[in-house]
Amino acid sequence: MDPLTGPSGEKLSGPVRLQFTWFDVTNAFQRAAAPGDFSGQLLDGSIRRLNSYGIFDLQILDLKGLSLMLSPSAKVNLAIPVPRRLARRAPKEVGFFDFDTLTGRWIQVGTFSLAPGSLTYNGSVKRLGGQYNLDDPQNTTCVTVRVVNMWDGAPMPDMYVEAQGDQYYSWGWTGANGLVCLLVQRDGYFQVNASGTVNGSFYGTPNPPTLHAPDFSSNADDCGNPTMCPLVGEVQVDLIVGGGLSAL
Numbered sequence: 001m002d003p004l005t006g007p008s009g010e011k012l013s014g015p016v017r018l019q020f021t022w023f024d025v026t027n028a029f030q031r032a033a034a035p036g037d038f039s040g041q042l043l044d045g046s047i048r049r050l051n052s053y054g055i056f057d058l059q060i061l062d063l064k065g066l067s068l069m070l071s072p073s074a075k076v077n078l079a080i081p082v083p084r085r086l087a088r089r090a091p092k093e094v095g096f097f098d099f100d101t102l103t104g105r106w107i108q109v110g111t112f113s114l115a116p117g118s119l120t121y122n123g124s125v126k127r128l129g130g131q132y133n134l135d136d137p138q139n140t141t142c143v144t145v146r147v148v149n150m151w152d153g154a155p156m157p158d159m160y161v162e163a164q165g166d167q168y169y170s171w172g173w174t175g176a177n178g179l180v181c182l183l184v185q186r187d188g189y190f191q192v193n194a195s196g197t198v199n200g201s202f203y204g205t206p207n208p209p210t211l212h213a214p215d216f217s218s219n220a221d222d223c224g225n226p227t228m229c230p231l232v233g234e235v236q237v238d239l240i241v242g243g244g245l246s247a248l
Contacts, residue, residue, distance in 0.1 A: 002071060003070060003071055003074035004016065004060060004068045004069070004070065004071070004074070005068065005069050005070075005071055006062070006066070006068060006069070007066050007067060007068070007069065009069070012062065012068070014062070014063060015063065016060050016061065016062055016063075016068060017060070017061045017062075017063070018059075018060055019057075019058070019059040019060070019061060020056065020057070020058050020059075021056060021057040022054065022055070022056045022080070022081070023054070023055040023056065024083050025052040025053070025054060025055060025083060025086075025166075025167050025168075026083045026084075026085045026086060026166055026167070028164055031052075031164075031167075031168075031169065032169065034052075034055045034131070034133070035099050035101075035104070035131055036099060036104050036105060036106055037104070037169070037170065037171065038050045038051075038052065038106075038135075038138075038168040038169060038170070039105055039106070040095070040097050040105060040106035040107065040108060040133070040135060040137075041105055041106070041107050041108060042095065042108050042137065043095075043108050047105075048137040048138065048140075049137070049138040049140045049168065049170070049183055050095075050097070050106060050133070050135035050136070050137060050138055050168065051135060051136045051137075051138045051165075051167040051168055051185065052133055052134065052135050052167045052168060053082060053083070053086060053090060053094050053121060053134045053135065053136065053167070054080045054081070054082070054083065054121065054133070054134045055131065055132065055133045055134075056080060056131075056132050057130070057131050057132070058076070058078075058125060058128060058129075058130070058132065059128055059129050060128055067128065067129040068128060069127075069128060069129075070125075070126060070127065070128055074126075075124040075125060075126045076124060076125045076126075076128070077122070077123075077124050078112075078122070078123060078124065078125060079115070079118065079120040079121070079122050080112065080120055080121045080122075080123075080134060081119065081120050082114070082119045082120060082121060085166065086166070086167065087119050090114055090119075090121075091114070091136050092113065092114050093111050093112070093113050093114065094111065094112055094114075094121060094134045094135055094136050095108045095110075095111055095112075095134070095135050095136070095137070096108065096109055096110040096111055096112050096123055096132065096133075096134060097109065097132065097133040097134070097135055098127070098130055098131075098132060099130060099131040099132070099133065106133050106135065108135075110123065110124075111123065112134050121134050138168065138185055138186075139185065139186040139217055140183045140184065140185065140186060140217065140218070140219055141183075141184060141185075141186040141187075141213050141214055141215075141216060141217055141218050142181060142182070142183055142218040142219060142220065142222045142223060142225075142228060142229035143163075143181075143182055143183075143184055143211070143213055143214070143229060143230065143231075143232045144179055144180070144181055144182075144223075144226075144229050144230060144231045144232065145161060145163075145179070145180055145182060145192055145211070145231070145232065145233060145234065145235060146177075146178050146179050146231060146233075146234040146235070147159045147161060147174045147178045147179075147180065147194045147234065147235045147236075147237060148178055148234055148235070148236055148237070149203075149236070149237060149238075150206075150236035150237060150238045151238070154178075155174075155176070155177050155178025155179075156174060156178050156194070156196070156198070156203065156237055157174050157175060157176045157177070157178060158173060158174060158196055158198075159173065159174040159178070159180070159194045159195065159196040159203070159237065160173060160194065160195050160196055161173065161174060161180045161182065161192060161193070161194045161235065162192070162193050162194075163182045163184050163190045163191070163192050164190060164191045164192075164193070165184060165185050165188055165189070165190045166188075167185075168185070170182050170183050170184060174194070174196075179231075181220070181223035181224070181229055183219065183220060184213045185213060186213055186214075186215060186216065186217055187212075187213060187214070187215035188212070188213050189210055189211070189212050189213075190210070190211060190213065191208050191209070191210050191211075192205070192208055192209055192210075192211060192233075192235050193205045193208045193235070194235045194237050195237070196237075201239055202239070202240050203237040203238065203239055203240060204237060204238065204240040205235055205236065205237055205238075206236075206238050206240075207236070208235070209233055209234075209235060211232050211233040212232065213232065214230060214232070216228075
């Protein structure tokens with residue numbers, strides 16, 4: 001039986017084209033290009049934040065550019081490289097997630113296993129034409145960050161705030177008091193950027209600070225609790241001439 005079929009299940013004739021894109025999640029620009037917000041649904045149905053060990057896009061196209069499908073019994077075996085910065089702490093097994101465009105969330109559909117000698121995660125794909133993610137559930141903690149005007153210390157409401165770790169990002173908006181609640185990796189370091197518009201003027205973070213999360217677990221339900229979601233630092237924003245709110 002042919003492993004590939006046409007878009008409607010028809011038999012193929014002629015050559016096909018493989019299209020594969022790998023995102024280095026330790027590169028902030030490539031990580032930001034990945035879909036979703038690094039939240040995922042595990043096999044047990046629970047929703048967790050994720051630490052990614054590799055995101056990729058895989059398609060096989062015919063010469064007309066139409067996406068092909070795998071037959072029900074076929075699969076594609078893959079070896080996905082572990083980013084060099086993550087190799088020393090890479091777990092032996094990670095979840096394999098498929099991106100759901102309807103919910104904007106990663107859905108676990110299997111696992112990939114680490115091949116230590118080659119520093120790759122090995123597994124198989126049974127569906128083509130999507131975005132895929134290799135992840136370990138993140139042990140999260142809730143933190144509070146204050147965004148202020150760097151010149152007078154005034155709180156800045158309605159600012160878009162993004163926390164960037166090595167393998168993830170999380171985001172939120174400041175309230176009237178300039179505070180925002182973020183979920184980050186427990187006992188880890190993360191960089192924070194804030195941006196927004198005030199009376200038509202754009203504000204951004206000239207010097208994004210690196211902050212440290214406390215060493216205990218908490219989640220979004222703890223927002224507003226100063227013990228379980230402590231204030232860990234502040235982000236200063238300044239007027240950026242000629243800027244724009246690219247995050248939106």
